[in-house]
Amino acid sequence: MWDYTDKVMELFYNPKNQGLLEDDREPGIAVVFGEVGSIACGDALRLHLKIEVNSDKILDSRFQTFGCTSAIASSSALTELIKGLTLDEALKVTNKEIADFLGGLPEAKMHCSVMGQEALEAAIYKYRGIPLAVHEEDEGALVCSCFGISESKIRRVIRENNLTTAEQVTSYVKAGGGCGSCLADIDDLIAAVQRERVVGVQVATGIAATKESQRPLTNVQKIALIQKVLDEEVRPLLIADGGDVELYDVDGDRVQVTLQGACGSCSSSTATLKVAIEAKLQERVNQNLLVEAV
Template sequence: MWDYTDKVLELFYNPKNQGAIEETNEPGLKVATGEVGSIACGDALRLHLKVEVASDKILDARFQTFGCTSAIASSSALTEMVKGLTLDEALKVTNKEIAAYLGGLPEAKMHCSVMGQEALEAAISNYRGIPLAAHDDDDEGTLICTCFSITDTKIRKVIAQNNLLSAEQVTNYVKAGGGCGSCLAKIDDIIKEVKQEFAKENLHTNGAKAKTEVSVLNNSLWQQEPLTNVRKVALIQKVLDEEVRPVLIADGGDVELYDVEGDKVKVVLQGACGSCSSSTATLKIAIESRLRDRISKEIIVEAVNY
């Protein structure tokens, strides 16, 4: 028995906005429909939107679904959430927000909230006259899960949007891997790639931020005299935490600050970095050059063992 919230059960037993919206050709109004899933796979959703053309505002939303308790509740929640929004505002609604509106969903049922988000995107694409195939993740990228016809594009999207960390979670969100299981190893590889891409983006963002902060410090009263060791250690730790460690962790490694003696920085390489044949390059390129750039050109980094 799934542990459903009261809100999920309420919208399952008494769903709101169930049914279709028929096109009546009223001046200034237009009906759009988006459909995702398939009965063969166990879940299908058709979403109807009535849109005021002049304002792009959603005046009404209804749904027709074939699926479980979570599918019906998620679809009903979505229609309540988007009424009154403009199309651009509605496109910002995420599957996490749908689940939050319901007070949460069992993780194994999160694919129902994802289905709602995709139906909304499909309906808006159809309204704007954009071919659905150009926006449907199932029709883009490399096919990974043949059982449910899920591509790497769709898997990458759901991993990034929901910060998923395991193939089991991916299965819960988009069903990929839930059939024969032969694609689970590929899903693990995609998760690793997305994590590495995320770490590199953080490196770029946090690197720029840290460089600005260090520059401010260098122009502050602190730098009217040489940095004390305490201040230097604090800056070194900040650069390691925000710029270096995310990249190393994404590759299965890590680094820990061990000691600072003047311009000599001692670190402990951990995980994959500790046993890697290119650990010297990691020290000089990933760590020493960054600390020299951010703090002092005199810094030398050495690796030590506990």
């Protein structure tokens, strides 16, 4: 016995919006349906939509489902979720939202929520005159020949649901649930999606870091960075030659320093200011900085 939530059982015994929608040829109203699955494979769903043409809004939705408790409850949940949405808003409804509406589904039954998402897309693409055969979800090499599941479909369900095992993929889209010869390929796709996710995080982190580095420094940050560069990169060189430098003040892009020791009485102190100090601060802090001795 599956561990179903009360919401699943409620919509199984008393499903909302079950049945079909008749096309009464109302002006400005379109009625369309999309269907997925097959009775031979165990589950089939036909989803009906009543659409207000001018606003692209879903006025009503009904379903006809052949399948288990989860399939009927998921279909009913979907019709409740999409009423009142525009078609573009409805396309953003995920199988996870359907499962969440039900309070969760057993993992082995998650394919029922995926079936609802696919039927919704099928109906909307049909209404918009977009053949499902050219939709990106159906492109790509066939991975599971038993259930006709493509690589792009498996990648999508892995990404959207953070799946990590072939068994989970089977639960969500049935791929691998037949002869099992594609399980190794599914493992490879999981690994590929995980690599893509890692690269995506690294790229996003790099972009964020770049944006952060492009922000202008506050005056406090600028003074702190100037002091850091002086202490770590300039002073050690000067001290090695018997000299030293101390930060005196920062006024906008003017950096005032005092030269000490051998640097204070050196005839080449101007070169020290411009080459050893100013050039380094321009490189590490801001190219507009000017250094002068006080």
